[in-house]
Amino acid sequence: AQTVTQSQPEMSVQEAETVTLSCTYDTSESDYYLFWYKQPPSRQMILVIRQEAYKQQNATENRFSVNFQKAAKSFSLKISDSQLGDAAMYFCAYRTRRLNNNDMRFGAGTRLTVKP
Amino acid sequence: NAGVTQTPKFQVLKTGQSMTLQCAQDMNHEYMSWYRQDPGMGLRLIHYSVGAGITDQGEVPNGYNVSRSTTEDFPLRLLSAAPSQTSVYFCASSNGENRPSTDTQYFGPGTRLTVL
Numbered sequence: 001a002q003t004v005t006q007s008q009p010e011m012s013v014q015e016a017e018t019v020t021l022s023c024t025y026d027t028s029e030s031d032y033y034l035f036w037y038k039q040p041p042s043r044q045m046i047l048v049i050r051q052e053a054y055k056q057q058n059a060t061e062n063r064f065s066v067n068f069q070k071a072a073k074s075f076s077l078k079i080s081d082s083q084l085g086d087a088a089m090y091f092c093a094y095r096t097r098r099l100n101n102n103d104m105r106f107g108a109g110t111r112l113t114v115k116p
Numbered sequence: 117n118a119g120v121t122q123t124p125k126f127q128v129l130k131t132g133q134s135m136t137l138q139c140a141q142d143m144n145h146e147y148m149s150w151y152r153q154d155p156g157m158g159l160r161l162i163h164y165s166v167g168a169g170i171t172d173q174g175e176v177p178n179g180y181n182v183s184r185s186t187t188e189d190f191p192l193r194l195l196s197a198a199p200s201q202t203s204v205y206f207c208a209s210s211n212g213e214n215r216p217s218t219d220t221q222y223f224g225p226g227t228r229l230t231v232l
Contacts, residue, residue, distance in 0.1 A: 009159055044161075045206065045223035082118075082162075095221075100166045102147045102212070102222065103174065104159035 001029045002094050006107035011081045020067075021077045021110045023092030033091040034068065036077045038086075039109075048090070050110050053073065053097075079112075087114045118142050119222035122207050123147070128230045129197040136225050137192040139207030145222075147212035148190040150182065152203040153226075159206060165190055166212060196230045204228050 003026045024045035039077070045093040051059045051068050058066050067076045076080075079086055092107040123138045143150065149164040151174075160171060161174030165184040180199060181193040190209075207224040 005159075009156075009178065041225045043204065045208075047220060050220070093159075100170075101172075102149055102164040102166060102210070104161055105175070106151075106160070108156055108158045 001098070002029070002032075002105045003090050004094050004105050004107040006092055006110050008035055008110045009107055009108070010113070012113040012115060013079070015038070015082055015084060016080070017082055018078060018080045019112065021079075021090055021092075021112070023074050023075045023107055025092070025105075027073070027094065029096060029098070031097045033077045033095040033097060034066075035095065036064070036066070036075075037091045037093060037106075039089040040087075041111050045091075049077065057084065060064065079091045082114050084114050084116060120209050120222050122205075122224035123202055125194040125225070126228050128191060128232065129194075129227045130232050131198060134195050135197065137205055137207075137218070137229070139224060140188050141189045141190075141194065141207075142188065143209060143211070143222070143223070144187060145209035145211050146187070148184065149208045150180070150190070150192045151206045151208065152176065152201075153206060154203050157231075161200050162192065162205075178216050178232075193221075194229075199231045202229060202231045 005024045032053045034051045038046045042056040049061045063080045089109045091109045120141045150162040151159040158175045163182040165171045206228045208221045210221040
């Protein structure tokens with residue numbers, strides 16, 4: 001079974017600085033999706049960024065970018081120019097691309113604090 | 117569009133009671149899933165469905181039943197509640213087309229369940 005590991009339970013960053021959140025995963029599949037979700041205190045799960053495993057180019061979304069290392073099974077999230085609104089729990093997730101299968105696995109999360 | 121809706125938002129049960137958590141989506145999504153979120157453990161998949169009449173087990177299915185009689189609804193039933201089922205429950209849906217540009221999972225707001 002696929003597993004996702006986030007080794008940093010908590011991280012903090014100064015406002016306007018850059019922070020990187022780590023994620024590793026284990027799978028025997030070659031085709032899959034990887035995600036970063038943000039969960040603020042409201043509990044709502046918000047998609048931050050997505051990466052398709054067959055794409056070598058790292059995904060970017062405004063201030064958010066990933067470093068996807070397929071061979072190392074590593075998928076880190078970089079947040080540039082951190083803002084107070086970025087404070088939240090961040091979850092890394094893996095999802096198979098097998099047809100008729102919606103199996104999605106999450107890491108335990110990293111709590112990000114942004115200091116003014 | 118209301119997106120993914122869940123009812124109730126909060127629920128307290130006594131051990132041994134049964135109840136159904138409701139989930140509905142109005143996006144005509146084929147795929148729907150139920151997750152539970154416990155402190156320090158991220159989200160874990162309970163059951164999922166890839167279409168009306170089709171369901172499958174996820175990572176932690178024991179103690180829960182599901183059925184999918186319509187595309188819109190995917191209720192989660194607790195047959196005999198136990199304190200170990202105290203958690204926050206999230207429902208999610210996606211179009212299941214397996215196309216990266218559109219296959220995004222949308223989450224409901226969650227149901228906080230306490231079993232005494």
